[in-house]
Amino acid sequence: MVQATAAVAREAGADFVLEPVDVDEPRADEVLVRIVASGICHTDVAIRNQDVKLPLPQVLGHEGSGIVEAVGSAVNHVSVGDHVVLSGDSCGHCRHCHEGLPTYCDDFVERNLSGARLDGSSPLKQNGVELLGRFNGQSSFATYSLAASRSVIRIDKDLPLELMGPLGCGLTTGLGTVVNAMKPPAGSSIVVFGVGTVGLAAIMGARLAGCAQIIAVDPKPARLAMAEELGATHCIDAAKEDVVARVVEITKRGADFSVECSGVPVAVRQAVDCLGRPGWAAQVGATPGGIEIPFSMDHMGFGRGIKGVVLGDAAPQTFVPYLATLYRDGRLPFDRFVKYYDFADINQAVHDSAITGEVIKPILLMES
Ligand SMILES: [Zn+2]
Numbered sequence: 073m074v075q076a077t078a079a080v081a082r083e084a085g086a087d088f089v090l091e092p093v094d095v096d097e098p099r100a101d102e103v104l105v106r107i108v109a110s111g112i113c114h115t116d117v118a119i120r121n122q123d124v125k126l127p128l129p130q131v132l133g134h135e136g137s138g139i140v141e142a143v144g145s146a147v148n149h150v151s152v153g154d155h156v157v158l159s160g161d162s163c164g165h166c167r168h169c170h171e172g173l174p175t176y177c178d179d180f181v182e183r184n185l186s187g188a189r190l191d192g193s194s195p196l197k198q199n200g201v202e203l204l205g206r207f208n209g210q211s212s213f214a215t216y217s218l219a220a221s222r223s224v225i226r227i228d229k230d231l232p233l234e235l236m237g238p239l240g241c242g243l244t245t246g247l248g249t250v251v252n253a254m255k256p257p258a259g260s261s262i263v264v265f266g267v268g269t270v271g272l273a274a275i276m277g278a279r280l281a282g283c284a285q286i287i288a289v290d291p292k293p294a295r296l297a298m299a300e301e302l303g304a305t306h307c308i309d310a311a312k313e314d315v316v317a318r319v320v321e322i323t324k325r326g327a328d329f330s331v332e333c334s335g336v337p338v339a340v341r342q343a344v345d346c347l348g349r350p351g352w353a354a355q356v357g358a359t360p361g362g363i364e365i366p367f368s369m370d371h372m373g374f375g376r377g378i379k380g381v382v383l384g385d386a387a388p389q390t391f392v393p394y395l396a397t398l399y400r401d402g403r404l405p406f407d408r409f410v411k412y413y414d415f416a417d418i419n420q421a422v423h424d425s426a427i428t429g430e431v432i433k434p435i436l437l438m439e440s
């Protein structure tokens with residue numbers, strides 16, 4: 073058993089509280105990781121606030137990076153001392169896992185969103201009482217994670233480990249949606265709604281794919297400026313402009329692709345309405361629970377559609393190292409929109425990113 077400090081989400085909307093926890097010894101298919109850093113993703117805050125209703129209290133966090141301290145008897149893809157990034161868990165043997173789409177694993181929800189192992193137990197305890205600690209296979213808002221083995225991805229030791237955590241969710245989601253799910257032909261047009269971490273990653277993906285028109289849509293001018301720096305060819309201020317009219321004006325015939333990263337219902341509708349013939353919209357942002365959004369079926373009839381995409385349709389074990397290579401080559405400069413915080417300042421980091429929006433990607437440093 074290892075003693076750790078974890079940021080516990082106890083009540084809806086309340087601050088995270090740093091508390092001591094006991095971490096189990098690894099089972100056969102588990103890896104003990106000393107967490108060096110963890111990104112904060114919008115989903116963590118949405119669960120803490122219960123906009124997304126997963127059980128509390130729980131240790132959240134799903135963009136962890138760290139160093140392997142111990143491995144279970146059945147783990148052979150990582151060793152003690154390896155530098156690793158943590159991503160979502162999957163079973164590895166259902167149909168979709170075999171076909172390279174582990175984010176649609178039969179057990180995806182149970183493994184990643186229950187907060188527990190498949191048998192219902194948790195790797196974390198306080199005074200002998202279990203505390204949910206298996207979020208997205210990892211629960212990285214802690215100084216140690218007992219992660220599911222398929223969540224643990226080895227990366228090269230020359231990479232800045234403290235920066236790499238967001239490769240496991242935000243960067244994979246945005247870039248993967250474009251290059252894995254949409255595969256836009258060179259010269260095509262794409263619109264990205266909401267340019268936080270996921271949207272900016274989609275813009276960098278569109279640039280890699282050779283899209284000729286890359287249109288960023290957001291109500292925050294500072295975020296549009298970052299989108300332009302990273303490859304957007306056009307920016308639309310959603311607070312001031314008629315978004316659909318502007319996209320049609322820029323593309324002449326409507327966009328070939330759109331990626332909706334905000335989850336705001338008005339933007340979801342615009343992401344479909346701005347499409348040309350044919351065209352499709354990827355829904356990536358989490359919409360409010362239970363919501364229904366009407367679409368014009370006259371518009372849909374001409375080869376247009378919308379489809380949800382989870383974690384960029386990526387197989388994290390190969391996609392995360394690919395993203396690390398892009399970073400090293402200077403083609404994924406996401407460090408430009410990262411701000412580091414001490415773990416103890418987690419609530420300040422949430423405030424600066426989720427509430428004021430002045431920080432795009434906060435990363436918590438566990439050891440400083
Ligand atoms: Zn995330």
Ligand SMILES: [Zn+2]
Nearest residue numbers: 163166169177
């Ligand atoms: Zn599976």
